[in-house]
Amino acid sequence: MGVDFGLPHFDAELEELGLLAQTAGLEPVARLTCKRRAPDAALFVGSGKADEIKLLAQQVGAVEVLFDQALSPAQQRNLERFLGLPVNDRTLLILEIFAQRARSHEGKLQVELAKLQYLSTRLVRRWSHLERQSGGIGMRGGPGETQIELDRRMIGESIKRTKERLVKVKRQRSTQRRQRQRRETFTISLVGYTNAGKSTLFNALVKARTYAADQLFATLDTTTRQLYLGDGAGSGRSVSLSDTVGFIRDLPHGLVDAFEATLQEAVDADLLLHVVDAANPSFPEQIAEVQRVLHEIGAGDIPQILVFNKLDAIDPEKRPLVSVDSYELDGDQVPRVFLSARSGDGLEHLRGLLSERALVAMTPGPDAESRGDDANWAQ
Structure with missing residues (x-):
């Protein structure tokens, strides 16, 4: 069930909610949407739409009702009493997936x-099965x-x-x-919307065997490996690559806070590889959501390279004419590379960009001796 409050990211087809349900081991049997100016205080959707949900649930034999938005405790409790079915929201669904993974x-x-x-x-x-009793002298509950x-x-x-x-x-x-x-390690972190192909790209770059699948939140735990970029990438300094948890629209704030330790890998990185599902028509909204979370955790100012992945899933006539260009991100032009982590097409262009960034970061500037403490640290 989804409610359109006029926000730009509303998923009219409830496609992402359906994918979340399937990832959690559920099978969607019906989808319903409506428009409202504001949530109903008691039932979130109002009594008329609640009646429609109840009738539809009976017709399709639903055993649970999922909402694409976060419900307050009172709204969740009232809906369960009204519908006679368990009611859960997007927040709990994401939490359940994280618990499984x-x-x-x-x-x-x-x-x-x-x-x-x-x-x-x-x-x-x-x-709810325990009665709140009252009555008698001194009885309070x-x-x-x-x-x-x-x-x-x-x-x-x-x-x-x-x-x-x-x-x-x-x-x-x-x-x-x-x-x-x-050890003066140049650190790179993979970030991006869930199911953008971060783990597949991670495996392709470092020849690892991190679990990767075409599903939401296939990877939850941060994995770090050494990445070899070639002899020109630095003077004996290593480069590390970390694969982090994927972001998603309306990621529960509790999860952002709880995963602070994991996301700290992104905060402390020298460079972020922002992986984007180029075949998803909603990629601009997904990029914006990732940027919002990055700013929220204090990683908004770290340099980025945009990696438009899944090139093989784009129709040949719609594929870009160039493999590397730039993309406007938060008012700045950042490098963008098109590739397919699955097939390996375009990986050499990404490796070239990474080598350039690592070489610049690892080479002291001509004025290093005049930078005082910074020069001493570099030595």
Whole structure:
């Protein structure tokens, strides 16, 4: 179910929500959209549209209703009572996918924290079978409220413990980054919208075997490998390449906060390879969403190269005439390269751009001796 509030990124076909549902192991059986000026405070969609959803769910035999937008705890609870079915929103769907896909200790901790933070605002729905009793002298609430308070305290303690464990993981990553900096390593991070082909490009560049698939959020955990660019790429200095989690529209803020340690790889990178699905007609909106998240995590000013991937999926008559040009990004012209990570077509152009960037970064400038502390650091 999707509600059009007049925003430019509204998915009228609910294609992305359907892909998210399939990635989570669900099978979409019907799709419904409507237009509203603002969300209904009680049911998000209003009683008339709620009746339509209920009737459609009965006709197609649906066992769950998914919304493409985030629902408040009250709206979710009211909809479940009205429809007689479980109701979940885009936020929980993404969290469930992350929970299924996380493999590393860090990734599991981050997902656990995000889910705990999400559920902490929805505890009242978990105990609807317990009556809130009142009456009698000194009676203020009943077993339902007691259970809710107990559960809230337990979740609060779990959130605190998980945050403490994540701090330790973040400290370990920080140590690893400092070691790379002492070795004067030029660092490159792959970023981009989910399913843009980052992991496929990562494998093609470093000959790794990172899991890659044509699905949303195929990779959640950061993977770093050494990338060889040729003898001209630097004087004995190594280049590291990191594959990071993909971004998506309306990424839950809890996940952005929880994945701060993972996304720190992008924040500390010398260069970002912004991978774009060139065959997706919505790529401008996807680029804008990635830029928004990058600015949110403090990586908006890091130099970028735009990699327009999936060239093989574009009709031959629509393919670009040149392999390398420039693209306006946040008011600046940045290099853009067209390629297919799957077939390898155009990879040599990307390697050439990376070699140029690495060589410039690794070569001290002519005025290095006059830069004081900076010159001492370079030595």
